[in-house]
Amino acid sequence: MxxxxxxxxxxxxxxxxxxxxxxxxxxxxxxxxxxxxxxxxxxxxxxxxxxxxxxxxxxxxxxxxxxxxxxxxxxxxxxxxxxxxxxxxxxxxxxxxxxxxxxxxxxxxxxxxxxANFRRMLPKVFQNKKLVKLELSYGFDISLMCGSSFLPTLKTLVLRSVSVTVDKFEILLHDLPALEELVLSCINWIYWGVTVTVSNASLKTLTIDTCGYCVAALSFDTPSLVYFCYSDLVAKNYSVAKMENLFEARISLCVNLEDIARARSPHNILLEDDEDNNNDIIRFSNVWNLMNGIRNVPCLVLSPNTLEVLSICCESLPMFINLNSLTIKSDVSRGWQAMPALLRKCPHLETLVLEGLLHHVTDKCGDACDCVSREEKGRSLTSCLVKVLEIKGFKGRTKEMNLIKHFLNYFPCLKEMKIYAEFKVTEVSEFMREIMMEQYNNSSSCNVQLLESDNLYEKWTA
Incomplete structure (x- = not known):
């Protein structure tokens, strides 16, 4: 049957x-x-x-x-x-x-x-009283479609690899009173050096992925936004960044090796004969406008490149007074220069997630890690109220183990440390017991868990 x-x-x-x-x-x-x-x-x-x-x-x-x-x-x-x-x-x-x-x-x-002709058709797609989601990909010229838009119920708009002029884009957003989710990926803004403004009072989720080389400046007037995912080249300016109700932000700035070299150079002195370098330093410094716009966010995720760029505007970073959870992704070729200042700007941080411990060593990250011996080593950690520290991608290398000791010694409020290993944790079990004995002698109250493949393998309590 x-x-x-x-x-x-x-x-x-x-x-x-x-x-x-x-x-x-x-x-x-x-x-x-x-x-x-x-x-x-x-x-x-x-x-x-x-x-x-x-x-x-x-x-x-x-x-x-x-x-x-x-x-x-x-x-x-x-x-x-x-x-x-x-x-x-x-x-x-x-x-x-x-x-x-x-x-x-x-x-x-x-x-x-x-x-090529198809890109110029379908204007009635933007005139629909019942449409809730619209997604267009590959080559459509939106400028020729949204001259008289009428989408009163549209909640989700996804644009991938399409062409549009800034003025038509802004008109389109204005004609979407119910919009809640916007995705912009690989947009061709047609003209070079434009200023793109994302302005919509109802927008709650915004994802920008490679907005384009031709964008000179970005502005955000999105008072209802709760989720912001931004992965793109560093714009020359972020003149407006209104995101007061943001709950989660994921920032991944795209930079090349030359940009990284400039970020690590003594950037407090601009060179008269190096116009490109000076322009890039000014451009990176303006990232503080973007960070100031997301200053109320409780949950923040930063890429390795972003941490490098933030090293140029450390002193101008705002106080993240609501930040409760911070995730930092690390890379062996990217530095932690901004880590000390960033931690000091998060007075109420409780959960710190480090996706990788290995990073490029510079003399500017010394008071957050033990890479460089200096008198103020650990100073930025002692003022941090982190209670939970998660370490992902642990490879069991000596530098990582020393950093774990460093965190246990200097985070004063640390109650729980979770270490996610990429191998059989028995290979470092003796090392972990040694750490725990040392912490026990120091009267530490931190519970340390070594995990493998999402399963708790062993747990030590000092």
Whole structure:
């Protein structure tokens, strides 16, 4: 007995909604019961890499079978070679819009002339009273589509590898009163040296990934934002950064080796004959505007490159008075110069997560670690109220073990240390016991856990 076929139609359609439209069509061979289900499936997921007549006819037949039945999601992914019939594609989109589609995802990748023309079509995509999510990828020219936008219920907008002018982008955001999530990835802003302003009162989640070389300055007027993920080149300026209600921020600034060399140089003296160097130092210094905008955040994640850039604007960093959890990702080729000042700017920090301990050694990180022997060693830690320290990617090297000792000695309020090892923890068990005996003699009250593959292997209590 076919137990699946005996399920109610609504359950079968829900199961089929997780398949591509082509896969749903193939289920019609199972039995007569399955032949008509494709007309009731609320999602259309059309992916093809060879735009032939037989494929276009197939899509036409599916839409004809569905008639006027409601539809929730329409995904159209086209790529490869073949001449795209723009009129038929446009008719498909018009069809699902008339049926009340709430989510449209268009991903069309091809370098033929037909796709170049396709970038200029579909203006009605931006005129839909019921659309909740819109995602456009690869080559669309948004400037030619959003001249008269009307998307009163749109909550999510994803733009990847599309072209747009700054003025049309700002008009578009203004026409989205219900927008909650915005993703900008590899945007072509068309003109060089532009100032991009992200301004929307309802926006809660903002992700920027490689905004583009042509951006000179970035501004954020997003008072309702709670999540901010920013991974891009360092802009020349961040003139406005209003994010008062931010809960979590992830900052990953992109820099090259020359930028790193400039960040480590004595940057307090600008060289008259080195204009490029001076411009880059000023550009990195302006990052403090961005950090000032996120100063109220409780949870902050910084990349290794970001920590290097922050070393230039250490003195101008704001006080992160609400910061409770700080995650710092480390790399053996990136330094911790900004670590001492950053920890001193976090008066209420309770949880510190270090994804890797190995870093490039400089004389500026000495009072946060034991890399360089100096009189103020550990000073920035003694004023820090961290209670929980998590160390990820522990490799069992001598430098790492010395740093663990250093943290246990200088963090005055440390109650728990979790060490996530990348190997069998038995290889360093004796070392850990030695540390615990030393901490016991120092009357430490820190519980240290050595973990492997997310499972607690051993636990020592001093």
């Amino acid at each position: 076919d137990l699946i076929s005996d399920l109610p139609e609504e359950i079968l359609c829900h199961i089929l909604s997780f398949l591509t439209t082509k896969e749903v069509a193939l289920t019609s061979v199972l039995s007569k019961r399955w032949r008509g289900l494709i007309a009731l499936v609320p999602n259309l997921d059309i992916v093809h890499y060879d735009f032939r007549k037989s494929f276009m006819d197939f899509v036409d037949r599916v839409l004809a079978l569905q008639g006027n039945s409601p539809i929730k999601r329409f995904y159209l992914g086209l790529g490869g070679t073949g001449c795209i019939d723009l009129d038929r594609v446009d008719s498909w989109i018009q069809n699902v819009m008339l049926r009340g589609v709430s989510e449209i995802v268009l991903s069309i990748f091809d370098d033929t002339e037909s796709v």
